[in-house]
Structures are given as C-alpha cells and as structure tokens.
Amino acid sequence: MSSTNRGSQRNRADNYPTPTWCVRRLLEAVKLPGGTWLEPTAGAGAIIEGVNAVRDDIEWTAVELRSECRGPLGKLVGDTRRVHIADFTEFSPAGVKEPNVVITNPPYLHAMPIVEHALGFGGLVVMLLRLNFLSSGTRAEFLRRHPPDVYVLPNRPSFTASGKTDSIEYAWFVWNPGRRRRKGAIQVLAPTSKDERRNDLVTLRLAGGGA
Numbered sequence: 001m002s003s004t005n006r007g008s009q010r011n012r013a014d015n016y017p018t019p020t021w022c023v024r025r026l027l028e029a030v031k032l033p034g035g036t037w038l039e040p041t042a043g044a045g046a047i048i049e050g051v052n053a054v055r056d057d058i059e060w061t062a063v064e065l066r067s068e069c070r071g072p073l074g075k076l077v078g079d080t081r082r083v084h085i086a087d088f089t090e091f092s093p094a095g096v097k098e099p100n101v102v103i104t105n106p107p108y109l110h111a112m113p114i115v116e117h118a119l120g121f122g123g124l125v126v127m128l129l130r131l132n133f134l135s136s137g138t139r140a141e142f143l144r145r146h147p148p149d150v151y152v153l154p155n156r157p158s159f160t161a162s163g164k165t166d167s168i169e170y171a172w173f174v175w176n177p178g179r180r181r182r183k184g185a186i187q188v189l190a191p192t193s194k195d196e197r198r199n200d201l202v203t204l205r206l207a208g209g210g211a
C-alpha cells in the first residue's frame with residue numbers, strides 16, 4: 001500500500017516494496033510466533049527478505065499476481081512450490097498449511113478485500129496500512145467488529161527508489177482472528193534514524209525496486 005503518486009498515475013500493479021526498516025521496527029516490538037507464514041501480495045519479496053534477515057524459524061508461502069516475481073520469490077522462500085502466481089482474493093486456504101502469520105503491505109486500491117480474505121486463514125494478520133485506514137465510513141462496521149492493534153511508524157516510509165517519502169503516515173495493523181473483543185491497543189514504534197532509512201534506499205536501488 002502506498003499513497004505515492006496520488007493524483008498522477010500509480011505504478012504498474014501497485015508495486016511498492018516495503019522498506020526493511022519498517023519490518024525491523026515491527027519485529028522489535030511485536031512477538032510474532034514462528035512456523036508457517038504467508039505473504040499474500042508478496043511482490044519481489046521485500047517483507048520476506050526483511051523478516052528472514054532477523055529470523056530463521058519461518059517457512060514461507062508466497063502469493064503474487066505478477067509472474068515475473070516467481071523467480072525472486074522462489075529464491076527467498078527456498079522452494080518454488082510454495083510460490084503461487086495468483087489473485088490472493090481467490091486463493092484458497094485449503095491450498096496451504098494453516099499459517100501462523102499472514103503478513104503484507106497490500107496494494108493501496110484493494111487493501112480491504114485482502115485484509116478480509118487474510119482473516120479467513122486463521123492465523124494472525126499483520127498489514128502495513130495507511131493510518132487513516134481507521135477513519136472511514138465504509139470500513140467502520142468491519143473495524144468495530146474486528147478491532148486491530150495498531151503499531152504506528154513515526155517516520156513516513158519512502159516506497160520509491162528516489163527516497164521521496166510517502167504523503168501519509170503508516171502503521172502495522174495486527175488482527176488476531178481467534179480473539180473476540182471490542183477494542184484494540186495502540187503503540188507508537190521507535191523512531192528510525194535517517195541513516196538507517198537511507199541505507200535501505202541504497203539496497204532498494206541496487207535491487208532495482210520502487211517506482
């Protein structure tokens with residue numbers, strides 16, 4: 001998800017890789033269980049790579065619309081049979097081992113159906129979303145029934161190799177589909193230094209990512 005380029009053309013397929021520092025801040029603050037994880041809109045695997053850099057207890061399944069991502073995802077996941085070139089909203093939970101965690105930065109225009117479909121897989125659902133995902137008449141009923149915990153990134157991410165920051169604030173939203181409750185918690189994550197954010201940009205440029 002990225003609000004980059006609002007008012008002009010968004011990049012093809014809404015391909016905005018997640019900066020690794022956003023993944024680091026999440027994993028420092030939230031104790032997520034190991035085991036089977038699912039990346040439902042995986043792109044070339046920026047989140048998978050960021051998680052794998054600090055954890056070795058995860059077996060990934062990746063889903064992505066764009067077939068050119070099969071190769072890079074296969075390398076990161078370690079087995080191309082666990083890479084599915086498909087529309088996640090039509091991807092059946094019966095096809096995968098029940099994931100402990102479903103994690104992604106979903107495409108901006110289709111975030112809601114992806115969140116709803118992810119909740120059907122049974123594991124924790126962790127999504128990088130615009131903070132104002134919370135304030136919407138159309139999503140209000142859903143959010144009242146399924147209140148997430150919200151981990152706010154105090155620095156705006158850049159989703160492009162140019163380093164231009166996004167026009168809006170982001171947070172990791174965490175849902176536990178097994179838990180019925182009426183309200184969630186909010187936490188502001190640690191700030192990220194300019195140097196750390198800049199280093200991730202260099203990696204992104206070398207990998208040819210971003211718009």
Ligand SMILES: C[S@@+](CC[C@H](N)C(=O)[O-])C[C@H]1O[C@@H](n2cnc3c(N)ncnc32)[C@H](O)[C@@H]1O
Pocket residue numbers: 001002013014015016017018040041042043044045046047063064065066086087088089104105106107108110
């Ligand atoms: C914002 S990018 C994020 C990529 C990756 N999750 C990351 O964080 O780096 C969104 C990705 O979702 C893919 N995508 C869009 N709609 C999809 C769908 N319905 N099913 C699977 N992938 C989808 C796009 O091709 C793009 O690679």
